[in-house]
Amino acid sequence: MSEPDDRWFDEAAGPLVRPYAMTRGRTRPGNTDLDLATQVVTVWTENDSGSLSPEHQAVIELCRTPLSVAEVAAYVDVPLVVVKVLLSDLIERGDVVARAPRMANNLPDRNLLQAVLDGVRRI
Amino acid sequence: MVSVESEAQGAAMVIPTSVKVLVAGGFGAGKTTMVGSVSEIPPLSTEELLTEASTDVDDLVGVEEKTTTTVALDFGRITINAEIVLYLFGTPGQNRFWFMWDELANGAIGAIVLVDTRRLDSSFPSVDFFERRKIPFIIAVNCFDDAYRYQVDEVRSALALSEDIPVLMCDARERESSKQALVSLVEHAMSRAPMSVDEVV
Ligand SMILES: Nc1nc2c(ncn2[C@@H]2O[C@H](COP(=O)(O)OP(=O)(O)O)[C@@H](O)[C@H]2O)c(=O)[nH]1
Ligand SMILES: [Mg+2]
Numbered sequence: 001m002s003e004p005d006d007r008w009f010d011e012a013a014g015p016l017v018r019p020y021a022m023t024r025g026r027t028r029p030g031n032t033d034l035d036l037a038t039q040v041v042t043v044w045t046e047n048d049s050g051s052l053s054p055e056h057q058a059v060i061e062l063c064r065t066p067l068s069v070a071e072v073a074a075y076v077d078v079p080l081v082v083v084k085v086l087l088s089d090l091i092e093r094g095d096v097v098a099r100a101p102r103m104a105n106n107l108p109d110r111n112l113l114q115a116v117l118d119g120v121r122r123i
Numbered sequence: 124m125v126s127v128e129s130e131a132q133g134a135a136m137v138i139p140t141s142v143k144v145l146v147a148g149g150f151g152a153g154k155t156t157m158v159g160s161v162s163e164i165p166p167l168s169t170e171e172l173l174t175e176a177s178t179d180v181d182d183l184v185g186v187e188e189k190t191t192t193t194v195a196l197d198f199g200r201i202t203i204n205a206e207i208v209l210y211l212f213g214t215p216g217q218n219r220f221w222f223m224w225d226e227l228a229n230g231a232i233g234a235i236v237l238v239d240t241r242r243l244d245s246s247f248p249s250v251d252f253f254e255r256r257k258i259p260f261i262i263a264v265n266c267f268d269d270a271y272r273y274q275v276d277e278v279r280s281a282l283a284l285s286e287d288i289p290v291l292m293c294d295a296r297e298r299e300s301s302k303q304a305l306v307s308l309v310e311h312a313m314s315r316a317p318m319s320v321d322e323v324v
Contacts, residue, residue, distance in 0.1 A: 036196075036226060037141035037210050066138050068210060070198055074167035079193065081172050099138040101230050102207075110316045112207070116142055116232065117309045119203030123161065123302055 034069050034084045037101045041066040045094055059086050060095055139208045144308065145227055146213045147253070148237030149245025153265040153295035154213035155197045157237060160301045162199020162211065170195050171223050194220055211305075224252060233259035233312045235304050237295065240270045243281050250282055259312040261289040263304040287314075 042063040049057055058076050067075075073083035090096040102112055146154045159166040170193040197213035212227050214220065228234070234253050238246045246262075253260040264278055273281075275290045284290065289307050293300040 035229065036198075036212070037143050037230075039138050039141055039208070041138055068141055068200075068208070070169055070196070070210065070212075071167060071200070073169040074198075079170050079172050080196075083169075097138070099140065102140040102142060110313055112140075112142065113232065113309055113313045113316055115207055116203055116209060117306065117313065119207065119209070120201065120302065120305050120309060123163075123201060123298075 033100060034087060034098065035101050036068065036070040036080065038069050039066045039099045040069060040072060040087055040091075040096050042090075042096055043094070047093055047095055049095070053086075056086055056090060059083070059090060063096055066099075137205065139206055141208050141210055142203075143227065143231040144209060144211050144305065145224075145231055145234040146211055146237060147224075147234050147246075147249040147260075148265075149239060149242055149249075150215065152237040152239040152242075152245065154215075154237055157235070157263075157293075157295035157301045157304070158197050158199040158211045158213045160296060160298045161201060161305060163201055164199060166197050166199045166213075168195055168197050194223060196223070221252065228253075228256060228258055231258065233261070233308050235263050235308050236260050238262055238264045238278065238282070239267060240264060240273050240278070241267060243278075246282065250284070259308065259315055261291065261304065261308045261311055263291055263293040263295070265295050266292055 040063050042060050049060060052060070055076060055078065059072055062072060062075055069083060069087060070080065072087065073080045076083060076086075078086070087096060087098070091098055146157050148154055155166060172193055194215060199211045201209040201211070203209050214224060214227055234249070236246055236249045236253065250260070250262075252258075262278065262282065262284065264273065264275075266272065275292070278284075279286075279288075279290055289311050291304060291307055293304050295301055
């Protein structure tokens, strides 16, 4: 059960409270490692999701199959900066795990590129 | 491979790794068209907020209020295999969006720079960006119906490209043509990539 103060969401606030209300005004995710292409997936936990915002819950539902951060933003229909905040909340809670793109800080290696090349030739 | 033990599913779930390819070029060069022609899903769109911090100082001159604009980002996906997913990001090639390119380009395989020969100069910023950051790129010349048909050499010299940068003619509306551009980019990236650990004797 959450403290009443944690309940930023309020039906009376109506649909005008977009998109910053969803993130309580935060534009910087706690987890700044999230790339547009980072894969995120929901893990099954005992966590109570009842206190989460509808957007957080929508993300949990959506990520039952792995998706990129960009796909989650597109499907939930929120700006990237917002989805990153939502996802870092969920990662912190342990509801979602993330996997950064391969070789985020250096060049992709030849084995990976060969696999990509083979895959692209098949399409 | 990273797997997550999931009691609910009763099995280890595999999280794929992603790789990125950028499709760059001026406005109307065919970026969205190319992303759509090779993507396995209808192209998706999301937006990034262009905030004060990421705006050029020049842009803020005379701006009293803090304004926030958004920039749309089109993307598509190609599932390579169970372990690898390729994302294609169509990125606007204006200088003011460079902050977004930095994230996009980080760890990317490389970029396809689409050139509209009616507006060659609109591809200059993209070419500059990838050259300076030493990100592998190729040039795909989109052959619009009413455009003068340049030879590959003419485009190469107009863009002052070095000899090793592949230049190919394409029609972004055609899946096969866009696929060729993608193949050419990955081959070009491979020619510059370090050997894998297991290749080093
Ligand atoms: N003739 C021709 N038209 C194209 C080609 N690629 C795109 N177009 C058209 O050019 C217009 C702009 O393309 P779009 O993909 O939206 O450009 P973007 O601004 O770079 O995303 C659209 O009407 C496309 O149908 C091409 O290779 N040949
Ligand atoms: Mg477009």
